[in-house]
Amino acid sequence: MEQRLSFITLGVKDLQAMKEFYVDKFGWKTHHDENGIVFFKLNGFILSLFPVEELAEDATVSADGQGFKGFTLAICLNSEKEVDDLFSDLGSKGVKVVKAPHKVFWGGYSGYVADLEDNLWEIAWNPFLELSPEGNVLK
Amino acid sequence: MEQRLSFITLGVKDLQAMKEFYVDKFGWKTHHDENGIVFFKLNGFILSLFPVEELAEDATVSADGQGFKGFTLAICLNSEKEVDDLFSDLGSKGVKVVKAPHKVFWGGYSGYVADLEDNLWEIAWNPFLELSPEGNVLK
Numbered sequence: 641m642e643q644r645l646s647f648i649t650l651g652v653k654d655l656q657a658m659k660e661f662y663v664d665k666f667g668w669k670t671h672h673d674e675n676g677i678v679f680f681k682l683n684g685f686i687l688s689l690f691p692v693e694e695l696a697e698d699a700t701v702s703a704d705g706q707g708f709k710g711f712t713l714a715i716c717l718n719s720e721k722e723v724d725d726l727f728s729d730l731g732s733k734g735v736k737v738v739k740a741p742h743k744v745f746w747g748g749y750s751g752y753v754a755d756l757e758d759n760l761w762e763i764a765w766n767p768f769l770e771l772s773p774e775g776n777v778l779k
Numbered sequence: 780m781e782q783r784l785s786f787i788t789l790g791v792k793d794l795q796a797m798k799e800f801y802v803d804k805f806g807w808k809t810h811h812d813e814n815g816i817v818f819f820k821l822n823g824f825i826l827s828l829f830p831v832e833e834l835a836e837d838a839t840v841s842a843d844g845q846g847f848k849g850f851t852l853a854i855c856l857n858s859e860k861e862v863d864d865l866f867s868d869l870g871s872k873g874v875k876v877v878k879a880p881h882k883v884f885w886g887g888y889s890g891y892v893a894d895l896e897d898n899l900w901e902i903a904w905n906p907f908l909e910l911s912p913e914g915n916v917l918k
Contacts, residue, residue: 641805641806641807641854641865641868641869642854642914643805643806643807643808643819643820643821644821644822644854644913644914644915645787645821645822645826645852645853645854646853646854646855646903646905646908646910646914646916647851647852647853647855647901648784648787648850648851648852648853649850649851649852649853649901650849650850651847651849651850651851666780666782667780668780668782669782671918675885680782681782681916681918682782682783682784683783683784683822683823683824684822684823684824684911684913684914684915684916685822685823685915685916686908686916687784692847692849695849695851696847698883698901699851699877699878699891699899699901700877700878700891701847701877701899702846702847703847704846704847705844705845705846705847705848705849706844706845706846707841707843707844707845708790708831708835708840708841708842708843708844709844709848709849709850710789710790710831710834710844710848710896710898711787711788711789711790711848711850711898712786712787712788712790712834712838713784713786713787713788714784714785714786714787714788715780715781715783715784715785716785716786726780729780730780738838738839738840739838739839744837746814752838752839757849759849759850760838760840762786762788762837762838764785766785769785771785772823774783774823775781775783775785775823776783776822776823776824777785777820777823777824777825779810779820
């Protein structure tokens with residue numbers, strides 16, 4: 641199995657509100673927005689929003705679930721200042737700051753925000769991660 | 780906020796077993812494996828395995844959670860045959876097949892497997908998705 645991924649799909653309760661969150665707060669552009677599913681094209685793959693009941697049904701599992709979803713998403717920026725600036729920007733737009741950024745034990749600088757349905761986004765500066773000009777992880 | 784992602788972190792109960800699953804069953808190579816965290820470098824970002832209690836603590840949220848995690852991961856291949864072949868391969872290695880592949884309403888061909896802790900991976904052929912030679916989503 642090739643070591644890559646094509647989609648991350650978030651099962652959502654309110655598709656329209658979640659789409660608006662990613663468009664209005666994160667400033668992202670949709671790649672596809674019809675037939676009850678929304679795609680955002682990220683670096684080499686799609687972040688998809690799809691109603692949680694339909695996602696569970698597609699996978700033939702129960703949609704019942706509560707509490708911590710057991711995963712986080714992260715974007716790494718190029719400096720502590722970029723992290724601070726993004727937190728300021730998102731905070732001013734009313735995005736829920738779960739953990740304000742601060743220096744962390746592994747040598748980086750990181751905090752967390754949540755989208756409208758408690759999917760957690762870490763926003764970090766990681767001095768050990770080499771990024772391409774397009775923001776892909778090189779090593 | 781740039782429209783990209785650097786990490787997906789899966790909160791795991793058994794780090795060693797989950798690492799072995801991705802190495803032995805998916806055939807992936809680790810990128811980093813020390814200090815209680817495991818990285819796999821995918822296409823432009825890292826899939827990370829980290830103990831779920833530590834992940835929740837890092838995000839300052841409760842680690843309590845049960846049932847459907849509300850997300851799926853997917854890899855798109857180049858044909859129905861590639862999907863069938865990968866299901867055969869994974870099935871022969873004892874990977875849990877959640878949904879055997881079949882034609883789906885949106886025009887593709889798809890099924891699901893689960894890792895040891897019920898993270899769902901869809902394996903699909905999507906005739907509408909254009910992939911680069913490296914497997915990045917082009918459009």
